[in-house]
Amino acid sequence: MRRIAGVLDTGHASLYVYVRDTEDLHAQILDALLATVKFPSSGNWRTRLKDLLTGYGEVLRNHAELARMALSTQPNGPHFTAIVEQVLALLKEGGADDRSAAWGVDLLLLVPTALAVEHSAEVSPRLEAERLSDMETRIQTVDPQQYPNIARLSADLVAGGGLIRSLWALDVVVDGILARTAANRMQ
Amino acid sequence: MRRIAGVLDTGHASLYVYVRDTEDLHAQILDALLATVKFPSSGNWRTRLKDLLTGYGEVLRNHAELARMALSTQPNGPHFTAIVEQVLALLKEGGADDRSAAWGVDLLLLVPTALAVEHSAEVSPRLEAERLSDMETRIQTVDPQQYPNIARLSADLVAGGGLIRSLWALDVVVDGILARTAANRMQ
DNA sequence: ACCTGAACACCGTTCAAGT
């Protein structure tokens, strides 16, 4: 509140004319930022879905505070609602059944949101690189007797950057939603 | 810090002898609590996996602050590491390939963690019920012209409680990991 | 109607001083 009031060159108490509290402030800022998210128009439905959610994730990754808010309280602004609508449309195009699509949209939005919060601790690139290499050495030097699977998979556990992992996670969830659809059909 | 120091009947500054900062304090508390998580021994691998992650999620759901910490900074205590090891073992038993298992464990742990953070805003049951019914009416009264898919799926969007949705989400991610494994085999 | 400054009730963290 105080920081934003400073940027706006006004007293911090003045903001309470326009917002109810900090959460409300964050929600209004987020929806304004979501106006910049592009709705992809080329490629198949899966590519368009991943592009849309990547764009959503980019906004959240640039504003860690907003990602935290988006996770703890479901946003409800018009631009957020438009993204939900589009995700549902793309899942329908992909052949997902109604319930799988409805429940799947939450899970799909969770991926970029949670990943944005995960990377919100990145204070300085300097410290972040150190933290990451600490984690790598911890995984690579784990006791193979006590944790055989971690030791065996240590290379894969530390492999892959943020974006490639995010795209992989979205593919996993999309595949899972389609698998649920198939399982429901067989019932 | 001050609250916990009060419970321990000591000065808040004294805690800094044992912890580096608030994040370190949360990490130590979380790993102590994770000692209580049961490792299921009956049922097939998928049931055991879901039970294990549900147990993990229960701990986080009872301690919202810790869930937020677990999301922004990867825990690294011995009990957390043991859970990761067990998830990897169960995924291997289920036939997941190495990379899908290694990357999948992050995504699987994300589900209960993020859902715990989501429900961390539940201050009083009274207000929470109100917030939930507000959301329901908002979804059910959405403009069908502007948001046709939300309107069409409104019943499914609001259906299902926390636990059943969590189990569904875990099934989706497990199915997705197995689908990725199958896709990798075909290459 | 909108803005302001002061005040209130909190935080986490540091540090000199005690034992």
Add this chain to the structure above:
DNA sequence: ACCTGAACACCGTTCAAGT
């Protein structure tokens, strides 16, 4: 080595007083 109280530098929120 461990603890303490005070102090510092922050928060979000409220409110009476201004214009």
